[in-house]
Amino acid sequence: MIADKFSNINFGRVLIYSILIFFALIYLAPLYVMFSTSLKDIEEIRSGNLLALPTDPTLYAWTKAWSSACTGSECKGLAPFFWNSVRIVFPAVIISTIIGAFNGYVLSKWKFKGSELLFGALLFGCFIPFQVILLPMAILLSKLGLSNTVSGLVLVHVIYGVAFTTLFFRNYYVGISTELVRAARLDGAGFFDIFRHIFLPISTPIFVVTIIWQFTQIWNDFLFGVVYSGAGTQPITVALNNLVNTSVGGKEYNVDMAAAIIAALPTLIVYVFAGKYFVRGLTAGAVKG
């Protein structure tokens, strides 16, 4: 009877592990397929199949995707667009995070009449479908002379990212004792003193969460990129989409896959090294996908 129970438990455990591993393989499969396809030559892609390992791995597709594949009328590979994305992401992330930190500080510890309403109104920005602001924003950008520029995209990402960064910091700072702030004020410390000496030193985790969140969002953005960029300023997501849809002289799936991995690599690397914070951003500020 004991043996019977034992095997029963084991069976349950085996089933659980099998299902978990099965799903792990499903989630990994596309990444594996992308990677192995990117190392094959076009001949092998046509004759072999999706799951087969490359028999004679080559970096041809990678070099082509990076430096000479066509993304529309130009054939310079993804490299210039990769750097466009870098030039958009860094300022946008830094500016929106700093603004968010101060906003969160004000909305949690320096409340004034109407500040709760302001926070609620701002929060709404996390939910609006951006289609509803696309047209007027395009006109504003052209009025400012920022159409099709990197600066224009930075501006757009800052404006619509601040709702999230504010939310993150506000929720983090709400947990910090207000007594502490009151005591510091009695001692004559001002707005910025208190921020620098009390809040900043304990803010590292929330800065990491926010920076990773913003980095992922902005790097992966396609909508703003496709609407507000021009030929020379497109971010990598837009270039990847163009590359895949441009077929000059036959479809090269290996180049498509190499290009897709190149576009995904920065956020994947961040995820692998700082996954813990990434998940925290997703679930803590779980208002947006």
Next chain:
Amino acid sequence: MLNYLEKHLPKIVIAPTTLAMIVCMYGFILWTGLLSFTKSRMMPQWEYVGIDQYIRLFENPRWHVALDNLVVFIVLFIAISLAIGLLLAIFLDQRIRNEGVIRTIYLYPMAISFIVTGTAWKWILNPGLGIEKMFRDMGFLEFEFRWLVEQDMAIYTIVIAAVWQSSGFVMAMFLAGLRGVDDNLVKAAKIDGASTFRSYWHVILPIMRPVFFSAIVILTHIAIKSFDLVQALTGGGPGYASDLPANFMYTFAFNRAQMGLGAASAMIMLFGVLAVLIPYLYSELRERET
């Protein structure tokens, strides 16, 4: 003067955000709303035509395809993501060895863009060389899988790719929820003789209602906004068979110079989001009060 400045510093610090919010969110929404009542095409034209654009919108067969697709997409995407996410979360909560590794694998798709996801699945689902060929090579010579190029089936490929990308996220939400459930409750249920399955069904899941709720709101929100995935995976095709409202809006507002019509479709999308959001916020607030 300095005192005045010091006193109002918090308001001054938050003023730029407030201004940007009033102009670029609420002002722009109003602007788009007004535009949807005009006959604007290439450029904004402030000649009001009442609800003509909305009538045109709902007379447009392409818009109806997009709406139908959205319904199919939302229902399937949410149902499947919730089912998979919950299943994996419950299994992962059984003191699994290497839980961290497995969790990381489930969640990584969330870190990559919908454009990359779309590109990858476009290749995997390729009618000639993808899954179909794989099965034929395995000996199933009659095997057919060409949803990507079939009018009636293309939208389901969007569902597959979206579920692949987002179900790990739902898993993470449920897992966080499960970890928050008091262990004693589970133990009490077990002592009462409830099986593992029954204790989940009757004790744990009801407690997790808020998690279900937020997961549904977030997934609906992803679904209404999804644009990139369609663009990368099917391009809205074949024809416009797999268009979603976001793609409709983009096509008409930016490629076809139909600003008024595009604005009208954007407003309908906004109302769609509000229809989900307002009951959610209402119930959240009520819960907090009680």
